[in-house]
Amino acid sequence: MYPMSDDFVINKTPIEMGKNSLVKIYVGKLPSGNKIYINSTVFRSEKKGPVVLLLAGMHGDEIDGVEILRQFLRNFAPVTLKRGSLIVIPLLNIFGFLHISRDVPDGKDVNRSFPGSKFGSLASRVASSLTTHILPQADIILDFHTGGTGKYNFPQIRYSNGDIESQELGKVFNAPFLISKPIIAKSLRKVVNKAGKPILVYEAGEAQRRDEHAINLGLRGISRVLAHLDMINFEDQTEFPIIHLSGSGWRRASQAGFFIPLKKSGDPVKKGEVLGKIQDLADPIEYPVKSLRDGFVIGNSFSSIVYQGDALYHIGYY
Numbered sequence: 001m002y003p004m005s006d007d008f009v010i011n012k013t014p015i016e017m018g019k020n021s022l023v024k025i026y027v028g029k030l031p032s033g034n035k036i037y038i039n040s041t042v043f044r045s046e047k048k049g050p051v052v053l054l055l056a057g058m059h060g061d062e063i064d065g066v067e068i069l070r071q072f073l074r075n076f077a078p079v080t081l082k083r084g085s086l087i088v089i090p091l092l093n094i095f096g097f098l099h100i101s102r103d104v105p106d107g108k109d110v111n112r113s114f115p116g117s118k119f120g121s122l123a124s125r126v127a128s129s130l131t132t133h134i135l136p137q138a139d140i141i142l143d144f145h146t147g148g149t150g151k152y153n154f155p156q157i158r159y160s161n162g163d164i165e166s167q168e169l170g171k172v173f174n175a176p177f178l179i180s181k182p183i184i185a186k187s188l189r190k191v192v193n194k195a196g197k198p199i200l201v202y203e204a205g206e207a208q209r210r211d212e213h214a215i216n217l218g219l220r221g222i223s224r225v226l227a228h229l230d231m232i233n234f235e236d237q238t239e240f241p242i243i244h245l246s247g248s249g250w251r252r253a254s255q256a257g258f259f260i261p262l263k264k265s266g267d268p269v270k271k272g273e274v275l276g277k278i279q280d281l282a283d284p285i286e287y288p289v290k291s292l293r294d295g296f297v298i299g300n301s302f303s304s305i306v307y308q309g310d311a312l313y314h315i316g317y318y
Helices: 063-075 094-098 122-137 164-173 188-194 212-228
Strands: 020-029 035-044 051-056 085-089 140-147 151-160 177-181 199-206 243-245 247-252 257-261 274-279 286-290 295-301 311-317
Touching (some): 020 122, 051 063, 051 122, 051 212, 063 212, 122 188, 140 151, 151 164, 164 212, 243 295, 243 311
Parallel strands (some): 051 140
Antiparallel strands (some): 020 035, 035 085, 247 311, 274 286
């Protein structure tokens, strides 16, 4: 099913079967002169098998994904790897992380910069480093994200429309929601999908905040996928029911004012059901925010004061 070649080279560094290595990929440097590298920890078993890339920190302010892979690295024992190889990158966007920012300092989004260019913007250079040095070796990619600042994502796996292999791996991961999404231009998902490789995007929690539930589900999901691929031994007695959704959309504020939420992420909703209300500051008028279709709340805003057009509830639907 997966390539079984002995050849394994990252950034001109060959790594033999049965060996482990930390490979540093140079990206650029700060105005201070300090050089920035992508740190890739590689584990190779003595038996051929799939190569799984675990990736986090695409957006520098998404802490939960970074913490999931930090904990994974701290607790993983290389001798337990039965076959295949692991590439673990806990923090891709070091520039954004240093600035506690979703983007790099020039304001560009790494996940809208693929496949990237080594002569382009900072975001493009980060994307290029991953595309050039890491992705050719990976057979399966698990990419870890959170919601944006002030926006919470209920734990969910996203995969590309029509990607059956990713869909099946998403079921194995066993997050509460499994959501089919269209491919976004210049995203990592598009590059990986074009290469014919499965990719799962785990979305859970909120930027700049630590969510233990999201972290624990992420770690559990990794173990489930690796066990499914016969790469590690792992028994999980808690199979969660999965709600499979075909798409999603944001319910936005039609008016400005104070937002009073009535629903929370994870809740089922019906078309026409009131999700919350917006109260005018100067006029005693309440504007209901209603769901436009049946589905589930898969994400929500924590903003108490909203402007017209602000995203309030992310509704996933069948």
